[in-house]
Amino acid sequence: MKTVEELSRQIKGIYNVDGNVKTEISGISADSREIEAGYLFVCIAGVHVDGAKFAAQAVEKGAVAVLTAKHLDLPDRVVQLMVPDIHHALEDIVPYFYDYPGKKMRMIGVTGTNGKTTTSHIIAHILRAAGHHVGVLGTIHALIDDEELPIHNTTPDVVELQHFLYLMAERGITHVVMEVSSHALELNRVAGIEFDTAVFTNLTQDHLDFHKTFENYVAAKAKLFQGLTAGDTVKGNKTAVVNVDDPYAKDILAACRGNVLTYGVEQEADLRGSSLQVELKKSSFHVSGPFGSVDLQMHITGLFNVYNTLAAIGAAHAEGVDTATIDQAIQTFRSVPGRFELVEAGQDFAIVVDYSHTPDSLEKALTTARAMHPNRIISVFGCGGDRDRTKRPIMGRIGAAESDIPIVTSDNPRSEDPDAIVAEVAAGVKQGLREGQTYEVIVDRRRAITRAVEIAGAGDIIVIAGKGHETYQILKDKTIHFDDREVAREAVQQLKGR
Ligand SMILES: CC(=O)N[C@H]1[C@@H](OP(=O)(O)OP(=O)(O)OC[C@H]2O[C@@H](n3ccc(=O)[nH]c3=O)[C@H](O)[C@@H]2O)O[C@H](CO)[C@@H](O)[C@@H]1O[C@H](C)C(=O)N[C@@H](C)C(=O)N[C@H](CCC(=O)O)C(=O)O
Ligand SMILES: Nc1ncnc2c1ncn2[C@@H]1O[C@H](COP(=O)(O)OP(=O)(O)OP(=O)(O)O)[C@@H](O)[C@H]1O
Numbered sequence: 001m002k003t004v005e006e007l008s009r010q011i012k013g014i015y016n017v018d019g020n021v022k023t024e025i026s027g028i029s030a031d032s033r034e035i036e037a038g039y040l041f042v043c044i045a046g047v048h049v050d051g052a053k054f055a056a057q058a059v060e061k062g063a064v065a066v067l068t069a070k071h072l073d074l075p076d077r078v079v080q081l082m083v084p085d086i087h088h089a090l091e092d093i094v095p096y097f098y099d100y101p102g103k104k105m106r107m108i109g110v111t112g113t114n115g116k117t118t119t120s121h122i123i124a125h126i127l128r129a130a131g132h133h134v135g136v137l138g139t140i141h142a143l144i145d146d147e148e149l150p151i152h153n154t155t156p157d158v159v160e161l162q163h164f165l166y167l168m169a170e171r172g173i174t175h176v177v178m179e180v181s182s183h184a185l186e187l188n189r190v191a192g193i194e195f196d197t198a199v200f201t202n203l204t205q206d207h208l209d210f211h212k213t214f215e216n217y218v219a220a221k222a223k224l225f226q227g228l229t230a231g232d233t234v235k236g237n238k239t240a241v242v243n244v245d246d247p248y249a250k251d252i253l254a255a256c257r258g259n260v261l262t263y264g265v266e267q268e269a270d271l272r273g274s275s276l277q278v279e280l281k282k283s284s285f286h287v288s289g290p291f292g293s294v295d296l297q298m299h300i301t302g303l304f305n306v307y308n309t310l311a312a313i314g315a316a317h318a319e320g321v322d323t324a325t326i327d328q329a330i331q332t333f334r335s336v337p338g339r340f341e342l343v344e345a346g347q348d349f350a351i352v353v354d355y356s357h358t359p360d361s362l363e364k365a366l367t368t369a370r371a372m373h374p375n376r377i378i379s380v381f382g383c384g385g386d387r388d389r390t391k392r393p394i395m396g397r398i399g400a401a402e403s404d405i406p407i408v409t410s411d412n413p414r415s416e417d418p419d420a421i422v423a424e425v426a427a428g429v430k431q432g433l434r435e436g437q438t439y440e441v442i443v444d445r446r447r448a449i450t451r452a453v454e455i456a457g458a459g460d461i462i463v464i465a466g467k468g469h470e471t472y473q474i475l476k477d478k479t480i481h482f483d484d485r486e487v488a489r490e491a492v493q494q495l496k497g498r
């Protein structure tokens with residue numbers, strides 16, 4: 001518990017309080033639906049709606065104070081803390097409210113366009129194998145040891161994030177592995193966190209709707225590395241783990257001040273992967289590093305997963321895990337849901353469900369499938385609505401170039417017209433087609449997956465890209481249950497008599 005007075009003293013800019021400053025605050029939320037007795041309700045002017053509209057509802061649910069940009073019409077007993085910039089005020093208030101949990105645990109941050117979820121899950125697996133209590137925050141969920149909690153964003157806003165970290169610190173978590181999205185770095189959702197190990201996976205096109213230029217996108221990612229040694233650090237041993245095969249590694253390295261551990265396959269690196277063998281259900285490679293050399297066997301596949309594993313080894317090494325433990329842990333790591341996940345329903349062709357929703361990841365998923373020497377590759381993919389439009393034709397071209405039969409379909413259309421999104425992707429497909437190559441456009445995702453199964457024959461691979469672990473589809477007016485893996489399985493049962 002802290003008083004409004006204590007909280008407001010943290011605010012670096014100007015503020016005004018109307019009401020009793022000694023009022024005690026028991027929790028903070030920006031969502032009226034989650035308010036409990038004694039809470040501070042934060043009014044955020046969102047993309048869809050102005051949170052101030054829900055202040056009265058929050059008060060009814062027990063809020064005793066509001067953080068707001070303007071004075072609201074609320075009962076006198078409710079304290080109004082007024083600031084010109086809510087987001088900046090939150091950065092000052094929220095970590096303080098929770099006693100800076102991000103300074104109490106080892107914090108491992110993973111950033112990059114692709115591979116954040118996979119890499120952070122491998123790191124967490126190794127740290128657990130080393131006997132640590134591990135928390136995970138990312139696209140799929142939050143994990144406190146084994147307990148799974150739902151999460152709203154890859155990196156949630158400062159209010160939700162600090163609450164998760166508080167719960168983790170309370171429950172004895174010693175190491176937190178978290179994905180740090182470029183949105184989070186740009187919007188400073190990670191305020192008040194002291195990172196100890198920061199991982200850079202790669203940088204390719206995504207999110208240009210938000211960052212506007214690629215330079216801004218690079219600059220956002222670099223912030224994680226600048227922050228590693230900036231400001232008041234209370235924990236020692238800071239390391240940046242950087243993929244030097246990525247063309248933007250130099251920008252990241254330029255931002256690093258502390259220890260650097262590089263990894264790669266092509267370029268000279270501290271951790272170097274070689275002798276790569278990639279099969280449908282497993283892969284192996286040789287790694288040499290500061291600890292000597294080891295041959296690693298893993299149950300995940302694809303060149304991109306060799307990179308993710310190298311990144312994870314680097315992070316684990318930076319956190320002091322010994323080589324034997326790392327080696328053992330890599331062997332027992334099973335895949336992340338929806339990342340090159342195989343659907344096996346007794347069919348004589350392979351079905352892969354993969355979360356590739358960027359040009360680079362789609363290319364990686366399809367070239368990985370090609371490396372398995374299939375008869376044909378049938379791809380089923382689309383693009384999400386309310387997201388970077390410029391990637392649509394590029395993904396279309398890649399889908400055509402890297403598969404034999406591309407089927408364009410809907411992803412999460414969100415507020416957009418699905419037909420219009422699909423048309424933008426299909427325009428790219430047409431440009432990428434080879435002589436005599438055909439393609440299909442089936443907007444309904446279930447029908448598109450079913451069609452892929454219908455035309456697949458022995459030795460083919462179907463790659464269903466874009467939604468991976470997602471168990472829903474976000475439409476204009478509603479969100480429905482939708483799981484690519486379930487739909488593919490049902491299609492096999494229906495069409496192939498299994
Ligand atoms: C565009 C964007 O970033 N939107 C984020 C934003 O939502 P918003 O501004 O639309 O919020 P809103 O719906 O207008 O509501 C405004 C306020 O009213 C409140 N409210 C609303 C309804 C109600 O009944 N009561 C109530 O109090 C809301 O809690 C909110 O505080 O604030 C929300 C709370 O922090 C975020 O969850 C939400 O992320 C949405 C879901 C999103 O999809 N964001 C994407 C773009 C994103 O951030 N992605 C990155 C990168 C992903 C990656 O590459 O991995 C990520 O880190 O996830
Ligand atoms: N290192 C990598 N390089 C390129 N592509 C990758 C890499 N790792 C994974 N991928 C591809 O990207 C997809 C998403 O992987 P993952 O979920 O690990 O990335 P992410 O960065 O967490 O994505 P998001 O931005 O949605 O959180 C995978 O399904 C795979 O196709």
Ligand SMILES: N[C@H](CCC[C@H](N)C(=O)O)C(=O)O
Binds near residue numbers: 139357385412
């Ligand atoms: N973290 C990504 C997820 C995209 C998933 C894809 N299925 C889509 O809806 O575009 C984003 O918010 O851009």
Ligand SMILES: [Mg+2]
Binds near residue numbers: 116
């Ligand atoms: Mg992710």
